[in-house]
Amino acid sequence: xxxxYWPGCVSRGFTTELHxxxxxxxxxxxxxxxxxxxxxxxxxxxxxxxxxxxxxxxxARTLALAQQTDLAMMNICSTCQGAxxxxxxxxxxxxxxxxxxxxxxxxxxxxxxxxxDGFSNKNFLWLLVEDYGLDKLAEKVVRPxxxxxxxxxxxxxxxxxxxxxxxxxxxxxxxxxxxVIEVLxxxxxxxxxxxxxxxxxxxxxNRETSLRQAGTHIGDGIEAGADALVTPCPLCHLNLxxxxxxxxxxxxxxxxxxxLHLPQLVGLALGFEPKELGMHRHIASTGKVEDRLAATPTx
Amino acid sequence: MAEYTLKVRRYQPEAGEGAYWEEFNVELEPSLSVLDGxxxxxxxxxxxxxxxxxxxxxxxxxxxxxxxxxxxxGCKTQIGEAHEAANRRNGGGNPIVIEPMGNMPxxxxxxxxxxxxxxxxxxxxxxxxxxxxxxxxxxxxxxPESMIDITQSMACIQCGSCVSACLSMEADPDFVGPAAxxxxxxxxxxxxxxxxxxxxxxxxxxxxxxxxxxxxxxxxDACPKGVAxxxxxxxxxxxxxxxxxxxxxxxxxxxxxxxxxxxxxGTLDESALLQESFVPGIKGKLMPGKRxxxxxxxxxxxAIRGFRTGKMRSLKVIPGLHHxxxxxxxxxxxAIYAHAQAHREEFNIYIKGEEGAEPEEKEAT
Numbered sequence: 007x008x009x010x011y012w013p014g015c016v017s018r019g020f021t022t023e024l025h026x027x028x029x030x031x032x033x034x035x036x037x038x039x040x041x042x043x044x045x046x047x048x049x050x051x052x053x054x055x056x057x058x059x060x061x062x063x064x065x066a067r068t069l070a071l072a073q074q075t076d077l078a079m080m081n082i083c084s085t086c087q088g089a090x091x092x093x094x095x096x097x098x099x100x101x102x103x104x105x106x107x108x109x110x111x112x113x114x115x116x117x118x119x120x121x122x123d124g125f126s127n128k129n130f131l132w133l134l135v136e137d138y139g140l141d142k143l144a145e146k147v148v149r150p151x152x153x154x155x156x157x158x159x160x161x162x163x164x165x166x167x168x169x170x171x172x173x174x175x176x177x178x179x180x181x182x183x184x185x186v187i188e189v190l191x192x193x194x195x196x197x198x199x200x201x202x203x204x205x206x207x208x209x210x211x212n213r214e215t216s217l218r219q220a221g222t223h224i225g226d227g228i229e230a231g232a233d234a235l236v237t238p239c240p241l242c243h244l245n246l247x248x249x250x251x252x253x254x255x256x257x258x259x260x261x262x263x264x265x266l267h268l269p270q271l272v273g274l275a276l277g278f279e280p281k282e283l284g285m286h287r288h289i290a291s292t293g294k295v296e297d298r299l300a301a302t303p304t305x
Numbered sequence: 306m307a308e309y310t311l312k313v314r315r316y317q318p319e320a321g322e323g324a325y326w327e328e329f330n331v332e333l334e335p336s337l338s339v340l341d342g343x344x345x346x347x348x349x350x351x352x353x354x355x356x357x358x359x360x361x362x363x364x365x366x367x368x369x370x371x372x373x374x375x376x377x378x379g380c381k382t383q384i385g386e387a388h389e390a391a392n393r394r395n396g397g398g399n400p401i402v403i404e405p406m407g408n409m410p411x412x413x414x415x416x417x418x419x420x421x422x423x424x425x426x427x428x429x430x431x432x433x434x435x436x437x438x439x440x441x442x443x444x445x446x447x448x449p450e451s452m453i454d455i456t457q458s459m460a461c462i463q464c465g466s467c468v469s470a471c472l473s474m475e476a477d478p479d480f481v482g483p484a485a486x487x488x489x490x491x492x493x494x495x496x497x498x499x500x501x502x503x504x505x506x507x508x509x510x511x512x513x514x515x516x517x518x519x520x521x522x523x524x525x526d527a528c529p530k531g532v533a534x535x536x537x538x539x540x541x542x543x544x545x546x547x548x549x550x551x552x553x554x555x556x557x558x559x560x561x562x563x564x565x566x567x568x569x570x571g572t573l574d575e576s577a578l579l580q581e582s583f584v585p586g587i588k589g590k591l592m593p594g595k596r597x598x599x600x601x602x603x604x605x606x607x608a609i610r611g612f613r614t615g616k617m618r619s620l621k622v623i624p625g626l627h628h629x630x631x632x633x634x635x636x637x638x639x640a641i642y643a644h645a646q647a648h649r650e651e652f653n654i655y656i657k658g659e660e661g662a663e664p665e666e667k668e669a670t
Contacts, residue, residue: 015575018628019573019574019575020575023616043630044634046634046638047567047571049567050573053563053564053567055542056560058651058652059645059650059651060641060642064638067641098659099654099657099659099660100652101660103652106650111641114640162520162521163522165522166525167522168526202472203473203521207519207520208519210600211516211517211554211559212512212516215476215477215517216519222476248607248610252606288614289616
């Protein structure tokens with residue numbers, strides 16, 4: 007399996023451990039990643055609120071760069087997925103609008119083509135379940151996460167709006183994390199926050215609301231017995247992990263719950279050591295996860 | 306006919322007890338609605354089961370409720386589909402879970418008090434036309450095209466489903482909220498209204514106004530009429546930005562900082578974004594406001610923790626040292642900016658529709 011790879015901005019900024027662990031995990035899974043070095047930020051919905059055409063053209067450029075490789079594209083960020091899918095929906099909806107956006111790309115020798123054979127843009131979670139296959143993933147597991155209770159945290163941009171995100175053809179996209187956790191040998195934990203908002207989009211605008219959201223979900227996860235949360239979204243990770251001590255102050259309770267990036271959770275089951283996956287870079291100590299795993303030797 | 310179990314969250318204030326769950330078994334065609342199921346249970350099992358409803362055809366907006374945690378109308382949700390949704394992760398033994406709408410006080414069973422979290426907020430946005438000058442002798446005449454933009458927000462039936470689903474309001478009850486802000490756009494976008502700027506200014510100045518939305522899309526999925534309240538909130542932000550309206554939440558600064566950073570660097574430099582959101586142009590004029598200083602200080606502990614674990618490598622927090630796009634790619638991004646800033650086209654699928662099954666010329670590959 008060979009894919010055009012868009013790691014996004016945050017995985018190379020504040021969460022370098024995500025980009026790093028993704029590369030390790032892809033190699034071990036036998037997925038070849040061709041990085042889209044020239045691609046740009048998805049705008050995270052913020053550029054669209056400023057100028058929709060600008061956001062759409064920026065994303066059309068990234069999609070066109072991926073199409074140029076004749077490969078399907080993979081991203082590793084719920085927010086990139088959401089912003090790029092939103093743009094793609096508008097581009098695909100209207101030939102005239104598409105032509106207008108492509109006019110802007112023409113000078114760069116780029117064109118976004120609707121319905122190009124074999125092209126899709128999926129995040130690692132969707133790709134793992136729909137294209138790589140859970141059976142094949144199960145075969146690669148050398149260290150089942152058998153003692154680990156994991157709460158899924160999706161990130162809004164891969165669960166809503168359903169009509170835009172392909173749920174008609176893939177109705178279970180909002181329970182894939184549970185499926186992956188099970189295949190890796192862990193136990194998925196049901197708790198209220200799994201598909202709610204982490205609060206990150208308003209961290210600079212309404213800090214208290216933002217941190218209350220993060221703190222509440224982490225607290226709910228702890229109450230439901232989770233040893234850790236796992237998320238496919240680095241922006242969620244910023245609010246759930248980097249801001250966790252601040253969120254604890256706002257909700258006025260002890261938190262201290264490890265939050266793993268999806269490739270880290272997969273990586274642990276594939277036999278990588280926590281340090282290789284950059285888990286020492288997290289703010290909320292991942293010691294609890296490491297202790298559990300110590301009881302399960304690599305096969 | 307098929308059998309279904311409805312697990313209803315009940316609350317009977319006259320009993321003097323707290324809320325409790327009760328299961329009802331009903332038998333009806335899968336294509337009938339969850340509301341039909343509830344009415345059957347009320348008819349056959351317990352006449353005191355209370356639900357607000359009228360048209361049963363997604364027009365009146367009375368039967369807002371949560372079905373398997375999803376806010377929407379009971380009459381617009383097929384019971385067969387609700388059953389399937391409740392049983393995706395097991396063999397079929399789960400009941401359909403029905404609760405009153407969220408973010409609102411419950412009066413009885415599925416009936417909520419929409420006054421404080423819905424109607425009061427609707428009134429807060431001045432939901433009527435404010436034209437200037439003498440009213441015309443007869444009706445106002447406007448070009449039909451100039452009204453198309455607001456047909457989406459006019460489709461609202463005031464059911465409260467979006468308020469029920471709102472994840473911002475869950476964390477901040479003072480948030481003006483999706484229904485009221487969609488209603489606000491209905492007047493901001495109306496060519497007859499003369500107080501557009503005042504409306505935008507009012508909603509941007511309110512710390513719980515347009516910049517308090519967390520962009521979670523919950524209201525978009527909850528709305529039974531395709532209003533997409535969050536999209537209307539983004540339109541309000543766009544309009545407020547075009548008017549150059551500043552706000553106490555630094556929402557506009559954040560937006561402009563983001564847009565500028567991508568134009569300059571192509572990918573997001575988070576540390577530059579943080580600084581510029583609070584103190585735009587810090588390098589030129591060091592004049593942070595009171596809130597900016599407070600926010601910068603509040604984010605210090607996080608930054609220090611980031612240093613300690615190596616999460617924020619030292620280079621990362623000095624804006625200007627962010628990696629750049631390779632040879633010429635940044636110029637391509639800049640060219641895109643020039644083109645898009647010149648046109649500023651806005652494409653709304655709700656209004657324009659989708660190509661659908663229109664045959665697209667296949668690429669001759």
